[in-house]
Amino acid sequence: MAVYEHDVLVVGAGLAGMRATIAADAGGANVAMITKVHPVRSHSNAAQGGINAALTSRGDDWDDHALATVKGSDYLGDQDAIEVMCSEAGDTLIELEHMGVIFNRDEEGHLGTRRFGGQEVARTFFVADITGQALLQVLYEQIVKSQARIYEEWFVTSLVMVDGQCRGVVALELMTGQLHLIKSKAVILATGGSGRVYEPSTNGLIVTGEGMAMAYRAGAALMDMEMVQYHPTTLKGNGILMTEAARGEGAYLLNSEGDRFMEKYAPNMMELASRDVVSRAVQTEINEGRGVDGCVLLDLRHLGRELIETKLSYINEVALDFVNVNLADQPVPIRPGCHYIMGGIKTDVNGATTIPGLYAAGECANVSVHGGNRLGANSLLDTIVFGRRSGHTAATYAAEAGEKAISESVINADRDFIKLLMSREPGNDSWAKIRRDMGDTMNEHVAVFRNEDGMQTAVKAILQLKERFAQLAVRDNSQVFNTSLLFTMELGFMLDVAETICVSALARKESRGAHYRTDIPERDDENWMRHILVHASPEGPSIDYLPVVITRWQPQARSY
Template sequence: MYDHDLLIVGAGLAGLRCAVEAQRMGLKVAVITKVHPVRSHSNAAQGGINAPLTDRGDDWKGHALDTIKGSDYLADQDAVEIMSQEAGEAVLELERMGVIFSRGEDGKLGTRRFGGQKVARTFFVGAITGSALLHVLYEQSLKLGLQVYEEWFVTSLINEEGVIKGVVALDLKTGELEAITAKAVVIAAGGAGRVFEPSTNALICTGDGLSLAWNNGAGLMDMEMIQYHPTTLARTGILMSEAARGEGAYLFNSEGDRFMEKYAPDYMELASRDVVSRAEQTEINEGRGIDGNVLLDLRHLGKDFIESRLGYLQEVSVEFLGIDMAEKPVPIRPGMHYIMGGIKTDVNGETGVPGLYAAGECANVSVHGANRLGANSLLDTVVFGRRSATKASEYVKTVKDSRISTSEHVEKDLNRIKKILNNKGRFRTSEIRNTMATAMTEGIGVFRDQKSMEYAKKIVEESKIKFRDSLVVENKGKVYNTDLLFALELGYMIDCAESIVHGALTRKESRGAHFRTDIKDRNDKEWLKHTLIYRDRSGELKIETPDVTITQWKPVERVY
């Protein structure tokens, strides 16, 4: 029987930071993850982590305001305040754990500039910041002897009368389904990029945590806020970090114009991501692109600089497109990258469902609102990963015994899996996923309108029926059955897609990443609100629109 005080789903930065904190507090902690911790998608964050270090002249309020402006005033300002205030210590602590951050002449941590901010306050490790942080947190987890259920896939949460008491999970290596009980569960399972095609996200970003929480009474908030990153590599869609522009790269259209002059004369290439992506898409749509791309030009930075500060980008550009960035500009385009929305939590990771917490990309605190600033996602994971551990530990102490009878829960999932395996349908998982994901990009893209969103909704509904009635899984075996795994993941993705289209159709304005060509303006009077969607056991949706929390920054027009 597996039993813990605290069980964390996901071993990326949020999950590991949460685990390290809980382990330090003396809880019996375990992490469950469908991939080895160092394979987690936190790896892919390249550019850096933001932190206003007040002892060297930066002001946390400056970072907070940039974040709030970046969010197009949809972020809850109380949450942003906490993130900005705790950022400095969070980054310094990572350094003390062993992260080899870049430094200045004085041997103290050095910074680079990032989008949506005038102050250089992004701390970094080359262009592999996420990977460097993830590996160091993994090291810490080894140091603390953290227990990890490695390559286990969560099939459901154990929910007894509305209280979360553990998970049912599939051990991928054996194919056995087991119950793991815990006094509390933290969902830190990352984003849902695979709901879209193409996406910069890893194939593992299938929204598992979002769906698990949603199906157990938690709400999903602002799901329509999908970040399209301005610079993803032509054809492959691989991410090219904002660090390129942070270090001074230019964007050009086919006519050789630095087109950002028109859209963001002050911030130019370093305007917020939604702004830059829209600018690029406009250039491309109006015929000033090159095969559906625009150009990212780093040549003036010089080869040595590129290779020392942006080595990974050079590697990717050479390997995948055969372009030496010191010699030629790279064709890039906007690509789906991040979900600002997620499981609604308070500033301590509480979801409102007893025993259930959430942190990281799958959670929505909300600090990113309608558009996340580059280098704020890593910050979000460590700040709120830690806070959720603190709060969950308080809750754990109030729970007397977590051991419960679990056979019924396991049986239920076993039957569900059997049904999937025995289904004699005609659609492969990939076929349903690819159709849906392509439609999501079309419908909920950089630009969207009522018609496109309704189209996406229709395809999602069709996918749901295909998944239920006509799915086929070829591999009937037990040992590492990825065919079955993908089918289960598709179920999670369809849930995410459903919440996204309903969020998008609900918001009758344009704000941040949600840009409607049929309603182009932001409407603070009626829409300084979140979209918050619940789904009950029967599948009925309940949509609420709670007010945004405003503390000291009144919404003003957003100009870059």
């Protein structure tokens, strides 16, 4: 068996993973990146609107960005972490520009801005409406330059734990079907979100949450998993994202009566209130019969063809391709859809999880800077700031970690599991059926509006799906590029993530941020300025609590 060995191994090659790799490489570590898809296929490329930063050089104030983020989080974000992110945002942005990102400019050739939700000031920097893709390409360019090793189209199946430390991973090479042990003194999980636990979702089919599930299985704490963001504007039908930048540039939300209904819900910020607020408003309009065919309308007509074609060309392409709407001529039907998970693997501001040697950054992590609701354009910032910090910290840790003997038998459990999946007699069930049932369950009961009964129903349903999974066979016994095996293994991880979302949601007996309970509609600062931690135990998920870190901003009533 070939032996692979590194100081730092980064799992996932989206923005957080690549930024971590670049930082670890700069820190002198022998670093490699392992990813189930080519880096530029990562889901970071679907981020559209931009990246937030308060540039102090032009008179903006990062305190103001931090306060908007704290308020956006519905006071569940840790304020020390938010201060780190917002104070480092300016340098982060300039660094990206120097690396080669072709940010749109203003008339003098300086970086241009647009407005985004939950903020009074225009401090979102952007590349048309393909900002994520533009950043992803540039970070990949830097990876090519660095010549860091990439295990491309390798799927990590478990973390290797030795004496309570994370010391590497077991991974399936898709091209050959071989399982490998990759030893590493530190491992950084940057595996992205878990949006596909829901159906429909704006997320790509690859966004299956295995990093969170793997950390959870290895004993790490997941935090605030109940906080799942529904984006207010996803396309009718297939649920593709229509960027918040549309509203940032001035688009309206209209109901069936042609009213800008946000007046009722957020009279000051209107369409640019924070996402949880807008999603609830849209869903309320639909539920109360003022929708159009299960949607409301996003109206860009008054922005004019030229602006749409230069600054919002991608969503115009998407609207034309999928619903045959030209945004300059017609409003487009949209509805809220699962988009992002604020919850994730609990880390400190340097990416360290509760397991020595294991780090996490990006959407799979929870630092926590987004708390109960993430502001638009803060996710790209999160990936770059905490990607860099985790890469740097992991490299430093690895330099002092020393050697540990690792037996090659650590791959046996995964090898046996794969054999078992392939040897079972195929019944009528399939990974696709279970995955769809899971997505439907989550979207029905743990969505924009939640209540005790619905969440209890969801927990039971997920447990039943887990039983079905325990009988599931992989029909394809091939070795080369066996996606049936891959999707089945992903599903196993997704079911764990779904379960942690449900039990965390049941545990939070209040409404805060994206977690809105119709049976307990008020925020309860007295009892619930607390994070919810969930650990794996033999009896199933076990819940724990941690107070929110407050530095300067006491909870206030939240209105937009």
